[in-house]
Amino acid sequence: MEGFPQLTTWAQANVEQAVFYLLAVIAIPLAYGVVCDRNIIRSGFLLIGVFSTIAGLFILLSAQFLALAQIMIYGVGITLVVVIALMLTNPKAEKESMPALSIHKGPAIFVACFLFMCVYLALRSAENWPVKTDVAALSAAENLSRIGQSLLTNYSFHFEFASILLLAALIGAVMLAKAEPAVHDLNELSANEDKLKSSERADDVVKV
Amino acid sequence: MFGLVGRAVESLYYVCVGLWTVAKHTGRAPITKEFPDTMPDLPGAFRGRLALAVNPETSEHLCISCRQCERVCPDKCIDITAHKSPETGKLELIDFKIDHGLCMFCGLCTEVCPTTCIINTNDFEMSDYSREALIYDLKKLTLTQDESAHYFSKKYLPIPKPKPKPAPKPAAAAAKPADGVAAPAKPAPPAAKPAEGAAAAKSAPAATDKPAGDAAATKPTAEKKADDSKDSEKEKAAPEPSAAEGKAEPDKTEG
Amino acid sequence: MNPAVFEIGKFARLTVIWLSIIFGAVWAACWAVGVFAPALINASGMPTETASLASEVLRALVPVVAVAVFIPINAMFMVLCERRALALFTVRKGPNRVGPDGLLQTAADAVKLLFKEDITPHGADAVMFTAAPIIFFAPSIIGVLPLLAAASGNHELFRSVNLPTGIFYVLAIASIPVVGIVMGGWASNNKYSLVGALRSAAQAISYEIPLVLSIVAVCLMAGTLDVVKIADQQKDSLLSWNIFGGGALLPYVNLVVAGLQGNNEQVQAIMQHFQAQPLGPFAAVLMVVCCIIFFGIYITGACAEVNRIPFDLPEAESELVSGYNTEYSGIKFAIFFLAEFTNLFVVCSIASIMFLGGGHAPLPGLEQGFTEMLGGILKQLPGSKEIFSPGWLINSLVNPSTVSQAFWIILKTYSLVIFAILIRATLPRFRIDQLMAFGWKRLIPLSLILLIALTYLRELV
Structure with missing residues (x-):
């Protein structure tokens, strides 16, 4: 908001906090919906909403680039792929094989509480997680170039490691998608063969 | 690799040729016929509304009541009323009805007609307010001399020879009761109707004095449409039910 | 006539x-x-x-x-x-x-x-069914904002929407509509809608890569993501447009011009510059070729991104009734319709800003001449500084440089729109496997190779 000094100061004083709470009010029910919605595809769409509100939080923190990357990669790209994968699988078959939710309730609550404690304590220790210091001094263009520099200097190992992870995922996807009969299909095939061999038409099978 | 590049260049070239061909079409005059304003120029073989032609030279009605069209019609939409004239011993047309609501414009009747009397005109604007209005009777079906001449030349039909006339007959002579002569199943046509039918068949005065819009396809206009619908509105009240049922004979006198 | x-x-x-x-x-x-x-x-x-x-x-x-x-x-x-x-x-x-x-x-x-009646089909997910057109349409409104700054010649009223990450913002927002399509297709409870939506998603994800890579190439040449800066770098003439290598050929044209004019000193100066870069002319020509191919890739990817013929598989009438918007009617359908055309306009205006010099005239003197002429006319008018007087009204209403920039960008964008219509009138629809093969096996490798080539050629020029 360059060029609107008064508006900027007014917004920082009055609107920013309201926007934060607004985003929280949107994000929390959406996140709850992601976990609890019985329709898995709808919860996928809700996940897009959660990611978008998190992008809104990034914008509040003056991290434009991160917000846009969040929308483009997580909000649209990855979640959409997940949703499509869910659409192409058979949700009814999954439901039948899934154990009842109540068995895992206790451990789930424990894990959630543990993770929350970790995050909360980490955020409380202010010296390790410096909170927003004088962001206005850092313009968005500088912000962008700083992200680029740190990705290719300080954090280059992490960056490369992430790409290896993605490569592994890609190869895994190719292996899964390859048109090979799955294991149970193979079993069925061999069972059929046995049946055929025991029958009189064993010669035909050999020919095939 | 080079094969790939070559193929890419080639396909790009053909896409560009296609784009240029389409772009060149911008320079052509539009072929759109803005229909209600300008009439499409239909070919002679177009199968539109059926009509009965008269001889373009002598203006005598060409129908000889042979009923071939009635027999060949797959939809059974043609209904011919005729009787044998007691004087000449020849078939005489009394009424000719075509239900255009049933007709599928196959053109079989025009193929089979020995005198090229029944023809497909170029008229296709037949929408009306009721199904009954689509049943056209002899008066509505018969073309004028000019229209017949138009269609005969457009369809390249040979001009038929005039019928041999045994003796000139007054129109009133035809007005005779015709019970059971030609169509025993059919009820007796009232007096006025055969008079008119015979008049149309023999000397065809009726063909000239009926409204021009009735069968005109040569110069169709918006007014023609209005005229046509008005005309059919007027007609559908009286003659059609009586023809089908054989009742309400008094009505017919005014038709 | x-x-x-x-x-x-x-x-x-x-x-x-x-x-x-x-x-x-x-x-x-x-x-x-x-x-x-x-x-x-x-x-x-x-x-x-x-x-x-x-x-x-x-x-x-x-x-x-x-x-x-x-x-x-x-x-x-x-x-x-x-x-x-x-x-x-x-x-x-x-x-x-x-x-x-x-x-x-x-x-x-x-x-x-x-x-028209707004129908929600039986068994549809009503909330998502309603949300889908909104999600489809909203990005086209908020996505064009940075482009306004470039289109108006960085007018002071539009300066606030000029983000430093401008083109990235536009691309990120432009990737959202596909969520609306998938959502609408799924929520319609109709197999045709669902198939259309899945096709649309597959197509958008595949063709977004070459599209973004071609934009990345332009940003690489410009060295910035700021749309106003990218447009301003192309202001000199036709040759400094990014489609013609972003000024790679400019020194050689200057050399020829100076040689023709007989300006020996300038020729000497330019020749000295060339001695440092012996491969320069060759690299410059290659770079122009690269950029033109990138422009072609962008147009192809953009057509696929906005689901236009020949990439309109999501709404292939002959196969899928009407694709993802089969079940939509009334105002929701109108919103889908509106957004489709707006998206076409947005991709065309991105192309004209990124590749075709934004609001700058193709010939050097044209823009300045027009601006000066209009400014001269405005000065003739009774120009009083007094507020609400006729002179103030006209002077605040007409800004010569903005008028000129707006004129050129409208001309370029609508030329591209009409070109897209010409493509629609010419080419038949792809088959889905051809579409995918063309995207993944041809366009993506091509744009990656060209991007790497461009990074090296840039150093050689």
């Missing part, structure tokens, strides 16, 4: 009338909100603090007002323009009944659509 010329004349007249309606309305709305209303507030006896805050709020709202006025009228015009242009290409007349020359045809269509 030849009736074809008559038809082309009618089309040109219609285009001019509609464009002046669109841009006149946008211009007037922006002026009213950004200049007139703040002046009114300042003139009224409000306390200074409140008055300046209120006028700042109003001026900050100008881009939003501009977009809100622009998009519906523009989409209406584009529908009409497409129908008329397609009619020209296919030797027809097109809509010419409603209003003079069919000028109001799409307005009538819009009214009809608004009054």
